[in-house]
Amino acid sequence: MNRPESDKENQSRQRDGNNNDSPGSVNPDYKVRKRDEKTVDHFVEAILDGNRPSLSQAITLLESRKELHRAKGEQILEKCLPHTGDSIRIGITGVPGVGKSTFIESMGSILLEKEMKPAVLAIDPSSSRTGGSILADKTRMRTLSSHPKAYVRPSPTSGSLGGVARTTRETLLLCEAAGFNVIFVETVGVGQSETLVHSMVDLFLLLLIPGAGDELQGIKRGIVEMADMVAINKAEKANRTDAERAKRDYENALSLFPPQPSGWVPPVMLCSALENEGVEKIWEKARSYIDQSRAGGWFSKRREEQAIDWMNEVIERELQDRFQQHEKVKKQLPVLKDQVRKGETSPFSAADQLLEIFNK
Ligand SMILES: Nc1nc2c(ncn2[C@@H]2O[C@H](COP(=O)(O)OP(=O)(O)OP(=O)(O)O)[C@@H](O)[C@H]2O)c(=O)[nH]1
Ligand SMILES: [Mg+2]
Known part of the structure; x- marks a missing residue:
């Protein structure tokens, strides 16, 4: 049919x-x-x-x-x-091709062996996800895509970054309700999306490759600053020297940032996601970070702050939407825009007038 x-x-x-x-x-x-x-x-x-x-x-x-x-x-x-919250939420970022999906597959498989239930979500702001790239993710995450105790949900294919972030948060909560207890959120480390992912996870892991400086890797300083852990991936034998050097460089760079309020110093570790080397150690480190931040009360504090941020974001977006949809505002907006363009009305006065109309 x-x-x-x-x-x-x-x-x-x-x-x-x-x-x-x-x-x-x-x-x-x-x-x-x-x-x-x-x-x-x-x-x-x-x-x-x-x-x-x-x-x-x-x-x-x-x-x-x-x-x-x-x-x-x-x-x-x-x-x-009421059935959400009981998971470890891990954000993974890094430039395209650094090995995020492969890493998640590797760590997720380790977790499955430990009887845990991993779920994988993605935020891809390029909105260029096609059947092809979703298929590629499935081949990168073969075990997780087919295992009965795992769940892989590709990024929503359309919508604004804000909208995508919202559904990702909601998806994360639903996954928790469904019993998934380690949730990975993968995002490409090139823009705004990592701030969003950072605002929804308990641990933010930055993946890097050996032998390239920040500039070369397109990683912004702000992203390095957000990381709770850094892993240099593709650190196989052939890349070992470069990987060691990158590790030292990043340790130095991280030591210049103000320490986290909890006193945690983000560790820089080496791994090969492809060969499943070093990934379990990273998981153990992640666990100890979570344990430590739970014990110190930082874990719940971070989640509380995130909840408030989410609320504020929803309010902002709702207000924006309502404003844009308001019939009288819709009518007056082009007129005032024109006046502002011509310099006949100041932007402040135009905004005031529109808000006045909206509030009536
Ligand atoms: N040598 C080596 N190659 C790796 C490793 N991890 C991933 N790769 C390869 O790097 C390529 C990209 O891996 P992905 O896991 O798709 O990378 P990604 O960061 O998820 O990429 P995007 O989702 O496109 O941003 C693939 O060809 C992987 O096989 C590793 O540890 N060592
Ligand atoms: Mg990927």
């Missing part, structure tokens, strides 16, 4: 990450019909039960542009909230 939505459904199925969740291509209506028929309580029950297809469907609802779907997603999330 050729239905107009079939493309969209295809995309959403691709975005669902775990192909093995898909009920198959026999009946293309299956997923959507199921999703629409299921009540909020059905969803909540299934998610709390660790049911991945329901989790995927609920995330798709949250990502939807349809108000009705989104609202349903929000209700599901709201009911799942």
